[in-house]
Amino acid sequence: MTESEQKIKMQLQCPMPKLDFDIITLGHGSGGLLTNRLLDSGVFDLLKNDLLDERHDGAIFEVEAGRMAFSTDSYVISPVFFPGGNIGELAVNGTVNDLAMCGARAKYLSLGFILEEGLTMREFWDILLGIKYAAEQAGIQIVTGDTKVVERGKGDKIFINTSGVGMLHPRAQISKKRVQPGDVVLISGSVATHGMAIMSVRQGLEFETDIVSDTTNLNHTVMAMLDLFGEKIHLLHDPTRGGVATVLNELARDTRLGIDLLERNIPVLEEVAGACELLGLDPLYVANEGIFIAVVAAEAADSVLEFLQADPNGAAAAIIGNITAEHPRQVLLHSTIGGKRVVNMPVGEQLPRIC
Amino acid sequence: MKFLNEYRDADVVAQYLDEIRRTATQPWTIMEVCGGQTHSLVKNGLIQLLPDKVRMVHGPGCPVCVTPLHQIDKAVHLAMEHGVILCSYGDMLRVPGSKMSLLEAKAAGADVRILYSPLEAVKIARENPGKEVVFFAVGFETTAPANALSVIHAQRAGVGNYSILTSHVLVPPAIEAVMNDDASHIQGFLAAGHVCAIVGIDEYYPLVERYKIPVVVTGFEPVDLLQGILMVVRQLEKGEHRLENQYSRIVRPEGNPEARKVIAQVFETTDREWRGIGNIPMSGYELRPEFSAYDANKKFNVNIEKVSESAECIAGLVLKGIKKPHECPQFGKKCRPESPLGAPMVSSEGACAAYYHFSQAMEEVA
Numbered sequence: 001m002t003e004s005e006q007k008i009k010m011q012l013q014c015p016m017p018k019l020d021f022d023i024i025t026l027g028h029g030s031g032g033l034l035t036n037r038l039l040d041s042g043v044f045d046l047l048k049n050d051l052l053d054e055r056h057d058g059a060i061f062e063v064e065a066g067r068m069a070f071s072t073d074s075y076v077i078s079p080v081f082f083p084g085g086n087i088g089e090l091a092v093n094g095t096v097n098d099l100a101m102c103g104a105r106a107k108y109l110s111l112g113f114i115l116e117e118g119l120t121m122r123e124f125w126d127i128l129l130g131i132k133y134a135a136e137q138a139g140i141q142i143v144t145g146d147t148k149v150v151e152r153g154k155g156d157k158i159f160i161n162t163s164g165v166g167m168l169h170p171r172a173q174i175s176k177k178r179v180q181p182g183d184v185v186l187i188s189g190s191v192a193t194h195g196m197a198i199m200s201v202r203q204g205l206e207f208e209t210d211i212v213s214d215t216t217n218l219n220h221t222v223m224a225m226l227d228l229f230g231e232k233i234h235l236l237h238d239p240t241r242g243g244v245a246t247v248l249n250e251l252a253r254d255t256r257l258g259i260d261l262l263e264r265n266i267p268v269l270e271e272v273a274g275a276c277e278l279l280g281l282d283p284l285y286v287a288n289e290g291i292f293i294a295v296v297a298a299e300a301a302d303s304v305l306e307f308l309q310a311d312p313n314g315a316a317a318a319i320i321g322n323i324t325a326e327h328p329r330q331v332l333l334h335s336t337i338g339g340k341r342v343v344n345m346p347v348g349e350q351l352p353r354i355c
Numbered sequence: 356m357k358f359l360n361e362y363r364d365a366d367v368v369a370q371y372l373d374e375i376r377r378t379a380t381q382p383w384t385i386m387e388v389c390g391g392q393t394h395s396l397v398k399n400g401l402i403q404l405l406p407d408k409v410r411m412v413h414g415p416g417c418p419v420c421v422t423p424l425h426q427i428d429k430a431v432h433l434a435m436e437h438g439v440i441l442c443s444y445g446d447m448l449r450v451p452g453s454k455m456s457l458l459e460a461k462a463a464g465a466d467v468r469i470l471y472s473p474l475e476a477v478k479i480a481r482e483n484p485g486k487e488v489v490f491f492a493v494g495f496e497t498t499a500p501a502n503a504l505s506v507i508h509a510q511r512a513g514v515g516n517y518s519i520l521t522s523h524v525l526v527p528p529a530i531e532a533v534m535n536d537d538a539s540h541i542q543g544f545l546a547a548g549h550v551c552a553i554v555g556i557d558e559y560y561p562l563v564e565r566y567k568i569p570v571v572v573t574g575f576e577p578v579d580l581l582q583g584i585l586m587v588v589r590q591l592e593k594g595e596h597r598l599e600n601q602y603s604r605i606v607r608p609e610g611n612p613e614a615r616k617v618i619a620q621v622f623e624t625t626d627r628e629w630r631g632i633g634n635i636p637m638s639g640y641e642l643r644p645e646f647s648a649y650d651a652n653k654k655f656n657v658n659i660e661k662v663s664e665s666a667e668c669i670a671g672l673v674l675k676g677i678k679k680p681h682e683c684p685q686f687g688k689k690c691r692p693e694s695p696l697g698a699p700m701v702s703s704e705g706a707c708a709a710y711y712h713f714s715q716a717m718e719e720v721a
Binding site for chain 2: 203264334341
């Protein structure tokens, strides 16, 4: 079954309950009767698990011995529905992936909503289904949560915060400190896909395209990779906001090493490259979901690449560069035609060009 | 990407570079007029690949860079004080006005929206009948047809709450301004391919004759640029000056007749101030009197003080190709993309930003 077929199946299995309200109002965040009615309407059933069912102020659980990772992220995307997903899926995948980048398998997530008065129950339900779908795919549980409602105009439909904990893979030794000259930089998939999917539906910039966000969990891929390569994986990073260029610039700055990038190796989907061309955007600076950068020991690079390419999340994986002691703190791109240029840190959001 | 990758082929690039190297027997200074060409030259690392004998100088063809400070202040004023929905192309937003940029106005509560097409602004006007919607119509001849069309659409649909704040500029008068400057030492031009795709190439014949300089209408991809440069160098080496069209796959000599018709219907030529350069006679478009109801300059009574540019910014010299961006004492110091002194440091097509982003540290690297 394809991903979109699975999502449709879930929608059919979880029809929106009949409610005596169609939109979220301030009262739904009051903590009183309306809040309970909203949560009882099916939210708890949808995300059901023993810890959540306790309906306590927090979740209480046993932990295994070992190292844990803890991460948090807030999601404020506009529009909240986009080709290939919605903010709910992003909110789960994002934190699951942040934990995966630490080398941890996410286990429990918290879920905080800030809803804007006027959000329709239909929209909220679809977002909840996105959360449920992403949680099931990632194999995590939502164990505690919170819902607040702000006045109309004070939010943008819905803001979500998720925090998560997970156990570190026993062989994970992921740290910027382990990055050294000679290491190889890999990317697990095509760049700029998610950012351009969002851009294509953003008001004022809409363009017709088949680009679909690649948002997905990466924890299964990363855990399998750590099973095989463990300490050979020196660093993992998901190049979300600011794109690949930002992540690599931060890496170069923090390690005081240089990075050589090979433009011809950087995978970009044909339609994404075309859309970037049209809007005057550089794919290296466009936001990503569903892909990660791995800095690995040189001797393991080819095997890691082979592993990634065989993984469903890594079909387009590629070696895109390497770490060098030359040109410290700088990311240098070797252009397809044989030129060189410095890839700088972006100032702010990339803005589409005039002509 | 089909129709693009062919022009980004490493082998073809190497062949053209060889040919340029073989052809150039003495130093030549060539200006690429268009900011898009500057961007491509640095983005692809072509500047370093060209032989030393060929010195590329970046021209004034960046619409963001040459839009006068006063116009930006006006746009900010309309957004902040008149409560209009101010729509603009994206890269105009970060350009500093005398007090603030449009991006800062947005943060301060103004309704500023990034659009890719002015027709979208007409749609917004239709959806917000109680608000005035102003489109900041910036650009060279390339964006003029779409901006003109938006006015025609608004008029046809009876959308009365739409207007444009025009700051259109034209390429040929800018080339003249560069050539008329005594400090200029440009020996040949790459003319902007996309501008010519709209208005054709006829306007360039008189320039070639008057200044006895080669002009080659050139595209934007690496192979386009190198081919254009080679064509200029060949002419220079032979002591010739002709108008040639490298970008013939896109540019027809007569341009795009439909687009020209729309421009002629809506706009007329006028004197225009260029940021950093000053007033250039007959170098811009403004709305014809019959469309004055859609002219934000006339619709709103904006009385704001004219503020002079930062004295430390040498944008005028950079835009005319007299100085290179890194020859400015403030380059990369006081003037950086996050705190620009002048507009060429803002847009990715601005010569200063292009230099900063792509090649600022190349000397260290090389």
